[in-house]
Amino acid sequence: MDVTSIRKDFPQLTRFIRNKPIVYLDSAATSLKPIQVLEKEDEYYKKYCANIFRGIYDISEEATAEYEAVREITKNFFHSNDANEIIFTRNTTESLNLLAYSLYRGYLHKGDEVVSTILEHHSNFVPWQQLSPEYGVVFNYIGVTNEGELDVQSLSKVVTAKTKVFTFTAVSNVSGAIADVYDIVKRVRKISPSCFIIVDAAQAAPHMEIHVSGWGADAVACSSHKMLGPTGIGVLWVSARSSGHLKPFLYGGEMIKAVYKDRSEFKEMPHLFEAGTPHIAGVIGFGKAIEYLEKIGMEKIRRHEVDILSYAFSKFSKYKDITIIGPKDPRKRGGVIAFTVKGIHSHDVAQILNEDNICIRAGNHCAMPFHTALNIPSSARISFYIYTTRDDIDTFFRGIDRVKKVFS
């Protein structure tokens, strides 16, 4: 993978602040965007800006064709069997909320159980925690091992025959732990065969090849903005066999077949869940992001990530006062490393690094239950993508040395 030429596609990497370049180590929060994606979004606004599905004129048809082509591109990228299984939302958070609201309003009944995990991002924990009591549903979760991985051994104690929804992340945004999705889905199905299984792939989709149909789950959610695409676009894959369990989440234009005074008839998937004018330019730009990733190849992207992880780990090993959260084997984790520095708050670490334009995340990374389970208030986090270099890691460690000097 030619990282030097890849970096030329990312305008933000040429920016200087305080006469210093930017070292962007926060791609798990959002990735940078290549020029190809920005130009494609621009193309819609400049050349065929019209609403989709509605116009009986050329440019509206052109916009519709571009938009729908991305559904096909997305279907192929995630190895779905049918483009109608791809729903465009605003982000992973909306995809997961859509599932939650749709499932509570028909599929879930009083006394049923929803099981999540303690290492989830808030967007895959709070909707279930909040809605369960309203519908008389029991909310439970699986814990983590000392390594910061999902405690799969405890799954058979928490999941029961009454578990109607099981939802978990494929890659943790804190420990980076990669879950064995195939195995977990199998284990859950063995206990509760008709369980609706959801995979949060927000941190997996940008970094590794995903086979949504092969995973055997019922729904998968992710965000365009973490995989080189525009913000404001999410993907929700729902298997055709499971879509009947979902009631509409939003009512309005484009999801309607007919409206009478006393009732309405709705379209099928995916339009049933795409009410209103969507983020047309965003979807079209997202298609370009997928093409960009495909051109490099997901295998190469993953290999680059493991290389950067290994390099960072070898450097971290010299710092006895830094504790890394999650598995120590780079092959078992995604491109994030969250850590704590003894005696220094994560916000102080991030603030001092920022003086050298080193962009990292600090706090609980929207995973407060996970931090509580690990008995730490917060952590600092670096995360990587296709444009990250070993030089970036070296600069980061020079910054860490400065942080330690300031606090010594």
Ligand SMILES: Cc1ncc(COP(=O)(O)O)c(C=O)c1O
């Ligand atoms: C694992 C995981 N799930 C869900 C989300 C939410 O993504 P979004 O903010 O795009 O909705 C994130 C964001 O960081 C994440 O890391």
